[in-house]
Amino acid sequence: MTTQFLERNRPADILRDHMAGYGYEVLETSVVDDASLFLTRAGDRIVSRLYTFGRGGRELALRPEFTSQAAHHYVHGNFSGVQRWQFSGQVFEESPQSASRACQQMSVGAELFGLNGPAADAEIMALALTGLQALNVNNWRLVVGHIGLMRQMLAQFALDERTERFLISNLRNLRQHGIDHVLQQFRAQWGEVSEETPFAPQLSGNIGDETALAGLLRATLHGTAMGGREHRDIARRLLRKRQRMSELGQVVEALHMLDRLCQLSQPASVAFTSLAGLTPTEARPVLHNWEESLALLGSYGLSLEQIVIQPDLARNWDYYSGMVFELHDSESRHLGGGGRYDDLLNFMGASNPVPAVGFACWLEALGTVQPGPRAVNSFTVLLDENNSVAAIRLAQLLRFNGLIAQLADVRQADTLVTDREGRIRWCDRVYSLDDPQGLLEALRNA
Amino acid sequence: MPERITLALPSKGVLADPTLDFLRDCGLAVHKPNPRQYTGSIRALPGIDVLFQRVKDVVAKVEAGTVELGIAGHDLVCELESDDLLVINERLGFGHCQLQLAVPTTWVDVQGMADLVDVALDFRQYRHRNLRVATNFSHLARQFLNANGLHHFSLVQAEGAIEAAPTLGYADCVIDLSQTGTTLRENHLRPLPDGTLLESQATLIGNRRCLQAMEPVQGKLLRTLLELMDAALQGRERYLLSANLAGTDPERLARQMMENPVTRGLEGPTLAPTWNEDGQQGYAVTLVISADQLLPAVQYLRSIGGRQASARPLRHVFLEDSPSWLRLQQLLGHCRQN
Structure with a gap:
């Protein structure tokens, strides 16, 4: 761990x-x-x-x-x-x-x-x-x-802001499934005003925007549950919906342009x-x-x-x-x-x-990457009941000198071992805790 | 007591009475000595204790393992989505309702979920706030809205009277249970055609850990309970059809009936010889048929020489084994492999 x-x-x-x-x-x-x-x-x-x-x-x-x-x-x-x-x-x-x-x-x-x-x-x-x-x-x-x-x-292409956002968020779909698929999505999302839509007559034909708006306002006035929207919001959105579908030609052109762009991975x-x-x-x-x-x-x-x-x-x-x-x-x-x-x-x-x-x-994505050698050397100091004071003193000495020291109760080949007399054994050589310069130099070069 | 099983039932609400009716039809009438008490018993199965709880608590108690079994709406089970909850039978045939998204009827511009996504963007752009959805099903609501591309919304939790939230002004639309749609209509709300989150009805649920650790005595009790429930459910869907057929060759008649799925019965027809007043031989046929195939079956029998026919509803149909018991074994067996 x-x-x-x-x-x-x-x-x-x-x-x-x-x-x-x-x-x-x-x-x-x-x-x-x-x-x-x-x-x-x-x-x-x-x-x-x-x-x-x-x-x-x-x-x-x-x-x-x-x-x-x-x-x-x-x-x-x-x-x-x-x-x-x-x-x-x-x-x-x-x-x-x-x-x-x-x-x-x-x-x-x-x-x-x-x-x-x-x-x-x-x-x-x-x-x-x-x-x-x-x-x-x-x-x-x-x-x-x-x-x-x-x-x-x-x-x-002078598109509605939301249409532009739709196209950008569907780039992956465009690349994977083509223009027709995205166009189908577009129609499904903001589809034409269907015959089933209430007040469809107000929205079709050559009726002017203002006339449509007035008609819709009248038509929606009798409801009581508005849920945070006003009649005007609803009427305006219906008109915007119609406007959006009238831009279908530009949307198709924009999709063709984006399609060419998608193929430009170079x-x-x-x-x-x-x-x-x-x-x-x-x-x-x-x-x-x-x-x-x-x-x-x-x-x-x-x-x-x-x-x-x-x-x-x-x-x-x-x-x-x-x-x-x-x-x-x-x-x-x-x-x-x-x-x-x-x-x-x-x-x-x-x-x-x-x-x-x-x-x-x-970093998880970098998990299998092997970083280069450690910038700071790390050493293990043997800790047992006979030498705990000397072991801790040695570990602190290493830390004060910019090295990493860990105390461990298991001895391995490269473990630093101290005794009560202040002697330190490391890699078949003996150093003194009172005069550690030789040891520190050897450790830094290790 | 490890040799007993506790079954939690809804104490009030739309599921309470239909649950007792259902159990009575199964031959498992619940005896409640005092209407103010929360416990009861089933005389046909003395090893089962009945505990009456609010339906939400039924699900919570089964999930926690305080009781082994419960009957509750499938909607609540889906909302909780717990690994410890096992759905033993998800179609008890009563308490039907739909969890639906409904918008104010004045929102004539909103014909489906795609429109609602656009309206949610309008709320952010022009009113600088999220679309507010009142619901008690926050988990299911979140899943459904996200799956429909609606990401910017706030869920408004409300106890009761969810449908009133848009009129009262603290929500824009609702996700709520509806049986007939009347309450929604009365509150000037309209469900969206693609706004159904799930179709729900009463389900029998159990606690996975409790059922895995059941003693053999409890297992036997549970199996009997499931047998009786399954038999009643199978019976509801079937008729016993008897008819007199003209003819002298029983094998030919049997073959003709077997050729048509609607007159095949559970395992083929039973034929018995008859003689009419004129001394002509015929056969009386007895079949168990699916309730929705009654008229097609009678018509087909006529076409192969059938004369009079009579049909009776069945109260219990016992199959080779209890489907719910088999399903439960499968669910628990699968769990053990994990």
């Missing part, structure tokens, strides 16, 4: 030191927080997997990630300018499909607030990738998409040429910044050959607004991910725009 504990936490220690080297301060967040904080921009899949519960009239949740808390801390802790924060700890999410039914996992990551542009995006991606390399994961694969670019490309070296052909002029600056951020990864000594562009990559959190990425190993295991989320801090109450980008990786 102890071994597992140490092994599991070692990668976290290594990553913490690694990120400290880039100037990222450790941020501690609470395990339990207001559910609404996580629900602000959670994707649908996440919402259904949150662990929520009520206490004293508050709806609380176990944290499923760190980003929302970090963003909230930035806004309400009166921070400004550039802030670099790192975090590590358990995150909680129900995962019924997981073989182990694990509901919590160790997550490590970082957030960079207040810095925009390709350099900031590159810094976060590089921080994640060089972190993996520090854990001896050199066969990483970086899959990158861009929600912002996709939104810009969808803008040309290495970074060639993808941007193909992407340029699909990108409307007004979205070119976004594409250019994206390309530049990936090019900067070369300056960090990272191999661009290991980067794949997947323009339709959509992550599970609704707050992403720009570049998004996922980290995989050569066996396609998902190790983590992140991206840019410039709007989230405004949703949290920030009065000015605050650019933000971050990543997180899961």
Whole structure:
């Protein structure tokens, strides 16, 4: 058990030191927080997997990630300018499909607030990738998409905001089942006003919006149970529904564009040429910044050959607004991910725009990764009833000198053994507790 | 006392009287010496103690293992979803109802769950709050709403009068049990066509651990109880059909009846020779048939020479073994392998 504990936490220690080297301060967040904080921009899949519960009239949740808390801390802790924060700890999410039914996992990551542009995006991606390399994961694969670019490309179709959200959240369906399937889903979800719909006549034909609205208002006035909606809400939604279906032509065009985008999963070296052909002029600056951020990864000594562009990559959190990425190993295991989320801090109450980008990786996913040799040597000191004082003194001496010492009552070949006279035996040599320099040097070189 | 079994029954509510009627029909009439007492007995099975509880408590007590058996609505059993609860017979044939999602009738724009998903997004976007769903079935409600793509909602717990919540203004819609839909209609609510969470009726439940640890005496008691319940349930669904058939070849008549599933009976027909006033030979046939096949069976018998026919409802039909007992053995056996 102890071994597992140490092994599991070692990668976290290594990553913490690694990120400290880039100037990222450790941020501690609470395990339990207001559910609404996580629900602000959670994707649908996440919402259904949150662990929520009520206490004293508050709806609380176990944290499923760190980003929302970090963003909230930035806004309400009166921070400004550039802030670099790192975090590590358990995150909680129900995962019924997981073989182990694990509901919590160790997550490590970082957030960079207040810095925009390709350099900031590159810094976060590089921080994640060089972190993996520090854990001896050199066969990483970086899959990158861009929600912002996709939104810009969808803008040309002038779709209803909810239709746009529907299309983005159905990208996986589009890739797996094709355009007709998604279109069918769209019709099912916001289907045309059917003949069975009450007041269908008011909604059909060439009737003008205002006339329809007035008719609907009259038609719905006799009910008493409104359940928090007003007659106007209902009438407006019916009209919006009709409006949405009138956009069906644009939806089909948008789906064809997204379909072409979905098929563009290519290495970074060639993808941007193909992407340029699909990108409307007004979205070119976004594409250019994206390309530049990936090019900067070369300056960090990272191999661009290991980067794949997947323009339709959509992550599970609704707050992403720009570049998004996922980290995989050569066996396609998902190790983590992140991206840019410039709007989230405004949703949290920030009065000015605050650019933000971050990543997180899961240590369980890195479970089989072998970290490099230990940075600090660890030794065992024999503890028995004849020498407990000397053994404890020796262990403390090692600890004060930056080494790890454990007391054990079983002797092994490399165990340090003390006696009452203050002699220390280790690896067939004898040292003195009163003059430990020779021993410490030998241990450090071990 | 390890040689006895306790059966918990609903003390009040819609299931209370039908449960006693059902047990009486099974030949297991419950004797309650004093209407204010919470205990009773079954004279036909003296080893069984009866405990009257609120229906929610019936499920809770069986789940906790305080009592071995209970009768409660399937809805409550699904809501609790406990590994310790075994459903021994999920169709006792009474207490039918549906757990349904219903919206105010004024919501003419909401024709199905997809519309409700959109309305939930409207609530977040324009009113900055979640759609509020009043229900006592929070577990089932959450599962159902999530499965339908509705993720942003708040469940409002309320004891009783759930249907009034939208009118009173503390919920937007409800998920509640409905037998005929009258209460929903009276409260200006309308169930959504794809908003049925489950069809429920009374079920016989048991505690897994208690039943696994049963003494042989208790096992025998339980088997008798299940035999009688199964026999009554099988009887409800069947008629004993007798008819006179013209003909002289019993094998041919038997074959003709066996050819048609509705006149096959449980294990084929019983034929007995008859002679009418004119001295013509015929056969009287006796069959156990499914209640919903009565008319097709009579019509078919006519087509092969049937004349008069009479049918009687059956009170008990004992099959080769009790299906509920076999099912229980399977459930407990499966558990042991785990």
